[in-house]
Amino acid sequence: MAFDCSCLFLVVLFSASCKVITSLDQMCIEKEANKTYNCENLGLSEIPDTLPNTTEFLEFGFNFLPTLHNRTFERLMNLTFLDLTRCQINWIHEDTFQSHHQLSTLVLTGNPLIFMAETSLNGPKSLKHLFLIQTGISNLEFIPVHNLENLESLYLGSNHISSIKFPKDFPARNLKVLDFQNNAIHYLSREDIQSLEQATNLSLNFNGNDVKGIELGAFDSTVFQSLNFGGTSDLSVIFKGLQNSTTQSLWLGVFDDTDDKDISSAMLKGLCEMSVESLNLQKHRFSDFSSTTFQCFTQIQELDLTATHLVGLPSGIKGLNLLKKLVLSVNHFDQLCQINAANFPSLTHLHIRGNVRKLNLGVGCLEKLGNLQTLDLSHNDIEASDCCSLQLRNLSHLQTLNLSYNEPLGLQSQAFKECPQLELLDLAFTHLHINGPQSPFQNLHFLQVLNLTYSFLDTSNQHLLAGLPALRHLSLKGNHFQDGTIMKTNLLQTVGSLEILILSSCDLLSIDRQAFYSLENISHVDLSHNSLTCDSIDSLGHLKGIYLNLAANSINIISSHLLPILSQQSTINLSHNPLDCTCSNIHFLTWYKENLHKLEGSEETTCANPPPLRGVKLSDVKLSCGITAMGVFFLIVFLLLFTILLFFAVKYLLRWKYQHI
Secondary structure, eight states, rough: HHHHHHHHHHHHHHHOOEOOOOOOSSSSSEEEETTTTEEESSOSSSSOOTTTTOEEEEOOOSSSEEEEEETTTTTTTTTTTTTTSOOOOOOETTTTTTTTTTTEEEOOOOOOOEEEEETOOOOOOOEEEEOTTOOOOOOOSSOOOOTTTTTTTTEEESSHHHOOOOOOOOOOOOOEEEEESOOOEEEEEEEHHTTTOOOEEEEEEEEEEOOEEEOTTTTTTTTTEEEEEESSSSSHHHHHHTOOOEEEEEEEEOTTTOOOOOBOHHHHHGGGEEEEEEEEEHHHHHOOOTTTTTOTTTOEEEEETTTTSSOOOOOOOOOOTTTOEOOOOOOSBGGGGOOOOOGGGTTEEEEEOOOOOBOOOSSTTTTTOOOEEEEEOOOOOOOOEETTTTTTTOOOOOOOEEEEEEEEEEEOOTTTTOOOOOOEEEEEEOOEEEOOOSSSTTTTTTTOEEEEETOOOOOTTTOOOOOOOOOOOOOEOOOOOOOGGEEESSSGGOOOOOOOOOTTTOOOEEEEETTTTOOTTTOOOOOOSSSOOOGGGGGTTEEEEEEEESSSSSSOOOOOGGGGHTTTTTTEOOSOOEEEGGGGHHHHHHHHHHTTGGGEOOOBBBBSSSSGGOBBBGGEEEOOOOOOOOHHHHHHHHHHHHHHHHHOOOOOOOHOOOOOH
16 A cells, blocks of 8 residues: 555656747738748738838738728838738839839739729839739729830730730730730730730730621731630631741630630641741641641641540641640540551650540550650550550660550560669659569660659569669559568668659568668658658658658657757658647647748647647747656655655564564
């Protein structure tokens, strides 16, 4: 009984009190100290006093500022970016931004503007980007022209604008982007386009307007960086209207809900009267597809035919000798040979993603593309038991290959020997069967990026990654290791050049202390979403200055001897771990607060234990670890009782001794 009482006293004695010290709610989220703040959706009707005068980047959307005047932001004189999206702004008075000489971006999206004073935008010396999307504008004369000489981009989407004619004194000289998407512009006149003649290399966006008419000669001798007429139902209007014009990019795609006319070969002859380098025709249908359909595409270097319902391309196509990039995604090919690659002798980039039918790679279907550098065949349900030498024959200049999100592929030794120049290989979410003990990648001496995410590899094969001397980035996310452990001897020992290693979601339980010793150049290690405990931190002891992601593991208590390992890293993420916030972890909790500048995801780094502190951010916790006042009281009582018991015990022993002399 005495022993039990002593234990009770000791438990009470050494129990620690804990409490959370909640910092004052500053409301706004600080993203970069004294510079960048997010105050969105806080119901504010004025700029809070907690914002420092040095604020440069402010997101203030979804608050309530019906009227802006010259005192609204006067204290924040260093602003360079101001986002006032959906703040119910109706009035912007004179000289509202007169003190903001450095303001370069102003976002007024979603505000029902009634009035903007002529001098409302005075002040900024180089206002470059102005967003007036969904502001109810119906006439361009509503926009104040004062102090817009340096404007580079003007966004006017989703308004009620029917004419793009700017006032004569509108300064368009420096404009690079002019966005009119989703307005009510159905006709473009010569006068409309002439109001923009000061601008050079302008990107002009009429997406979603369904232009039905263009005055003849309106675009005569004009030069644009890009023109977007997406959603136009009758492309013949566009081709006729753009005669004698030059644009680097012409976007003519449509959307699922567009009732458009089929494209005919005769319609495309309009391209003979204009100069275009990049053309997008996505989601259109061709009424008569033949070898002469593209005869006016002689200057086209990039062509996007995504979702154009193609089942094959005819041989002997004329006019595409200069084509460098071809996109044939979301079509209906059965076999890769149906694209008749010989039609495109200069092709360097080919993208066939998300084919509607299961795509068969065939044999040598691309062998005429000797200049091909980028090949994307992802999301095509491709399946092959012996890949990929025969299928990729003669692609000796290929640098990027994407075979991700396909059906199982069997890889033989040197599976990519036809592509020795590969620098990036993506096999994510494709079940790989490695046929043989040797590496299928061993001849890829220039490979820098290898994505094997969820490829269901046999990670016990220590030679799997052999022959990759230049590999910098490796993702093994979602692959499992035997017994959930990365052993001392493992497949990573052959890739000492690695800089970035992704091992998230691998069901890891532990890592041998010497597992990463061969990775001398590593700078980024992602071990998130595993079941690692603090013991695995020991395996990182030789690494310094790295980005370390340990989020969503089973780390609860981090011993003091492991803290130097964490201290020598540049950035650490410990969020979503069941961290202990008791005195048993006091050394780590103290270290955490002293190293907040190194920690990522601090908002999600919370306590799991004890229950009263569950969900509280570690940075808000303060522990009092030591003998409490109650502990002192019980200590005195304990010592007093112990002394009394000792006195009577000694007295009893002496009496017993004398009685037996």
